[in-house]
Amino acid sequence: KDFDNNDFQSKLKSYSKVIWYEIESEKDAIEIFTRINMGKIPLTNAELIKALFLNSSNFPNSKSEEIRLRQLEIASEWDRIEYLLQNEELWYFINNSENELPTRIEHIFNIMKNIEGVQNGNDQYSTFRFFSKKFKTNTKNEIDNNWKEIKRIFQTIEEWFSDRELYHKVGFLITSGEKITDLLIDVKSSQKNDFKKLLDLKISEKIKCNNLEGLEYGDGRIKNILLLHNIQTMLSNKNETSRFPFDRFKKENWDIEHIHAIATEMPKNKQHRIDWLNNSKEYINDDEKLTSSISDFVSSYDEKIKENPESFDELANSVLEYYSKKSHIETDINDLSNLVLLDSGTNRSYKNAVFPAKRKTIINKEKEGTFIPVCTKNVFLKYYTPDLEQMTFWDESDRKYYFENINTTLYQ
Incomplete structure (x- = not known):
């Protein structure tokens, strides 16, 4: 009308x-x-x-x-x-x-x-x-x-989402700050194979590093490197159909966690400190003096802290020194060989626990259905170490093979 x-x-x-x-x-x-x-x-x-x-x-x-x-x-x-x-x-x-x-x-x-x-x-x-x-x-x-x-x-977004390779590569780029607008402009003017090559080029720029061994905790590139290590590990298995959960990665605030505990991240409140000491003591089987000191401190925590406010830190340092000596570590390790990705919930439950306690937490979390990043799981199950001698410490050999896997997976 x-x-x-x-x-x-x-x-x-x-x-x-x-x-x-x-x-x-x-x-x-x-x-x-x-x-x-x-x-x-x-x-x-x-x-x-x-x-x-x-x-x-x-x-x-x-x-x-x-x-x-x-x-x-x-x-x-x-x-x-x-x-x-x-x-x-x-x-x-x-x-x-x-x-x-x-x-x-x-x-x-x-x-x-x-x-x-x-x-x-x-x-x-x-x-x-x-x-x-x-x-x-x-x-x-x-x-x-x-x-x-x-x-x-x-x-186009649907196609990216349904294609396993594009899902992981585009997902990584967007997670690491690339604008989806730019990617959509690129794909409109490219053939599919050319677009994939362009994605690879953009990804390499996100993790570009001339001295991988020199990267330390706090460097903004580390999170991208650890994230891509997980993604590329999953992509490398052509028979695998699982996909990296970007939704959980973002909603659960995944962050960087030390594998071997460091002194600067000790728990602050009473219960967390007691739990940390008890968990650490569980795996000390050849230092009776140290285990007795832990038991004595836990049973009289308030009295010990009142006498000496620094007493927990002193005892914690002794515990870390024990584990560091067993792991052949002389100082805090802040490089890639001692870092993994983990969700904030599991991270908080650690309270900077020693390696075997962290390992136990990881195993229990996975039993409960919590998604554990594949490379984080590989670390705590020591899948990167070919000649496995012990599961209690994250030692020099473990760090060496883990770092080599990151380097080989991403840069070779």
């Missing part, structure tokens, strides 16, 4: 109601307006953009049945995209933080705006204005072309 401007104006004048507030001149009109409208549910970018796509005036010269079917088609595809984006594995594959948008499809609209490099502000409705400006012509081709681009972007 053709638009009747006279009829529209007649109905607008006859049936429209305006709420008018008269305020005193000295009052703040904006403050009053804000207070009156507080609690009202605002329209989201996605709702406004959906109205643009489904507006019947965007389908000129089309029959009403054709318009209805096209609207149903777009609405159905819209719902499918939103439904799939609710999958946390997919969401955290392309994002490094939890969703703060009312609907997740809005993220795809933001990506399209960023791909086109449009700078129209960063306010709440900037993305809506981007699409509104596009649809000024009110043509069916404009609607179809823009919706096809939205689908192309999402279908």
